[in-house]
Amino acid sequence: MRAWAMGLGLTALMAATTACGKKEENRAEADRAAAKAGFVPPSVTSRVDFGGMMARRFRELDRDGNDIITHEEMPSTNSRLWELDRNKDGEITESEFFEGMLARFDRMDLNRDGTVTSEEREASRTERPTAPSNPVATGAGAGASAGAPGNAN
Secondary structure: OHHHHHHHHHHHHHHHHHHHHHHHHHHHHHHHHHHHHOOOOOOEEEHHHHHHHHHHHHHHHOOOOOOEEOHHHOOOOOOHHHHHOOOOOOOEEHHHHHHHHHHHHHHHOOOOOOEEEHHHHHHHHHHOOOOOOOHHHHOOOOOOOOOOOOOOO
């Protein structure tokens, strides 16, 4: 009787493992189909989350930990990150990096709500506004009501 129960338990375990494997196969197939179709899942990134991601990125680039990104630390010589070097001294300081990256976020935040959706991110790639659109972030919106686009002083 005991051996029969153990056999039954092993059979159930094998069935569960097989079902789990099928689920993973189905998920992988769905992921492949989505990638083939060019599907990108919708996303929302807050300014705070973006800042955290950029802090990690800065630390990855600043390999010597001196709070400055130099030519030797750049991922490539023609990196777009050089646009962040405001004083053109060939180094990107921590403040230059964060101010520049948050300005990029603000340009993507087309409706000025402090978050960037995947739709805003895609739209900003084609529209390329020249100035940050977030009046709160730039200080231009002091006294303007939050969340009211176009409501400036």
